Amino acid sequence: MNYKTVVFLLLCCSQSLFAQINFEVDVLNKGAAIQPDMYGVFFEDINFGADGGLYAELIKNRSFEFHQPFVGWLPFGNIAVKNEAPCFNRNPNYVRLNETGLRRGTGLENFGFRGIGFQKNDDYRFSFYARVVNDGDKKFVVELLGSKENVIGKGELTVSGNSWKKYTTTIKSGATDAKGKLRLILKTQGEVDLDHISMFPVETWKGRENGLRKDLVEALFELNPGVFRFPGGCIIEGNTLETRYQWKNSVGPVENRPLNENRWNYTFKHRFFPDYYQTYGMGFYEFFLLSEDLGAEPLPVISCGLACQYESEECVPVGDLKPYIDDAVDLIEFANGPLDSEWGKVRAEMGHPEPFNLKYLAIGNEQWGEGYVERLIPFLEVLRNKHPEIKIIGTSGPTPDGEKFDYLWPKMRELEVDLVDEHYYRSPEWFLANAARYDSYDRSGPKVFAGEYASHHKTRDNNLRAAISEAAFMTGLERNADVVQLATYAPLFAHVDAWQWKPDMIWFDNLNVVRTPNYYVQKMYACNAGTNVLPLTRDNEIVAGKDSLFASAVFDANTTELIVKVVNASDKPQEINILLKQLNQSVANTRVNISRLHANEPGAVNTIEAPNKLVPTSTYVLAHEKGFKLNALGNAFYVCRIKIKE
Structure with a gap:
């Protein structure tokens, strides 16, 4: 290979490495309306x-209606599943506890859904429906247990009368534990029927x-969803x-x-x-209500x-x-x-x-x-x-x-x-x-x-x-x-x-x-949907994959902003010049707000231990007279917003 050939190849490589890519956005050619629920x-x-x-709900199988009624529960003492004269006709099963003075007592433990999560100092609303089979008041102790069987919260309920009634108490957790459980103990001798044993954190959504x-x-709300299927x-x-x-x-x-x-x-x-x-x-009522809450x-x-x-x-x-x-x-x-x-x-x-x-x-x-x-x-x-x-x-x-x-x-x-x-x-x-x-x-x-x-x-x-x-x-x-x-x-x-x-x-x-x-x-x-599609091209062609680059542009009539989304799906950085075609005024020194999702490693994930390893970051650039430059890193997604005059 001679000297001239080497120089020519080096020049070609240099041009390839530093060639600037131009995207053109036709600012005045507003296209299809973007549905607000898109x-x-x-x-x-x-x-x-x-x-x-x-x-x-923190209690699994709260009404004992699973095909095996004690799935999720560990009964101890004298307990049987019944369905005569039930509290609820479409959930007829309930349990009868018969305390006869056993050393450990009679009761139930519930393991929740792969454990019950308790937060320190949070309150939990515990309830059940109950009736006394024989005479007299019956006392129950309710315990929140940590993963080491330690009691981290405690409450009491007294049941009276032989008609079904709802009983409720609030219990504060003294510790944080993701793998806790609930223990319910009948302390008074005699028989009691229980159904729909339930526990919720007091601090639920709304x-x-x-x-x-x-x-x-809250994670759903942050998504700003337009529709909820x-x-x-x-x-x-x-x-x-x-x-x-x-x-x-x-x-x-x-x-x-x-x-x-x-x-x-x-x-x-x-x-x-x-x-x-x-x-x-x-159910469907809660789904409709959640849709309304989310604005979807x-x-x-x-x-x-x-x-x-x-x-x-x-x-x-x-x-x-x-x-x-x-x-x-x-x-x-x-x-x-x-x-x-x-x-x-x-x-x-x-x-x-x-x-x-x-x-x-x-x-x-x-x-x-x-x-x-x-x-x-x-x-x-x-x-x-x-x-x-x-x-x-x-x-x-x-x-x-x-x-x-x-x-x-x-x-x-x-x-x-x-x-x-x-x-x-x-x-x-x-x-x-x-x-x-x-x-x-x-x-x-x-x-x-x-x-x-x-x-x-x-x-x-x-x-x-x-x-x-x-x-x-x-x-x-x-x-x-x-x-x-x-x-x-x-x-x-x-x-x-x-x-x-x-x-x-x-x-x-x-x-x-x-x-x-x-x-x-x-x-x-x-969160950057816009109201109308704008044409975005590269060399008069749609930007959909050439050099692993993808892009779209929209106009937001609510904020009079141009929003350009750019994806660089390759590992190689790309320098992109985004030109605003048919723009009637200079946008020199106008701030372009940029959100970026990026990592050098395409296999990167977020986990329970490191939930924020991959999150969008914010930055900005200043526009030149007819647009702005974007230095798009590899494996990155960008959302760019710039204010323009209509």
């Missing part, structure tokens, strides 16, 4: 997400007695039709909501969880008459669907109906006379085939007639492509559903390769609801690599806001000691919360 959350009771998670775990709801997911379908989620069982007095077997009591990998049930303590549009999903097609071929004959369709109509009445309607009255009696203003309803989860289509049709016929104001969501099946997908999309278009629910659990490479997925979608057909998606790294960890690939893919969702109108990551929650599926957006134990890098990507989008 970015949201999807809740399903998987990974102990409800009982043992978001629902703040202080509600049948409340939600405050720190987990609930309660599933596959639990809508059930392993059988009998175990499908029935919303009417989840409203009314919490003590009389019947138990249901959870679809996720075992998984595709056959991890068995015999103690995983749904108490419905957090409620989006309930209901059964279409098909059990989970992965698990069963059980289905309701099309001619027998009337009860299922009636449930859909009644649900709309429960959410929106007047006080003198049957289900509007139920809502009001539960504490919410005002309507919840339901706008969306999904029929089925991720069903497929002719069986789904022929069942969807009668739902549509009735709902279009009775409630044309409700937007109906159909499905394209469990995958983002393939035979099921290709069959369902034309059918959904033919039936003129309002939105089609697409699900994609794929590798980071798939998400990067599909950032332009919606650029070529039909603009005149039904809109897209990206109802369940998550990047599945080969480790299935919630690592930065997965989060960055999702951020890149979401530039395509945002760029095509005229087609994609809703998007929710899935699943939402996972208990570190009781999970069936990963990755998940938020991990937790009995005392702590971990926000994943994926969580921060969702937050950065939802």
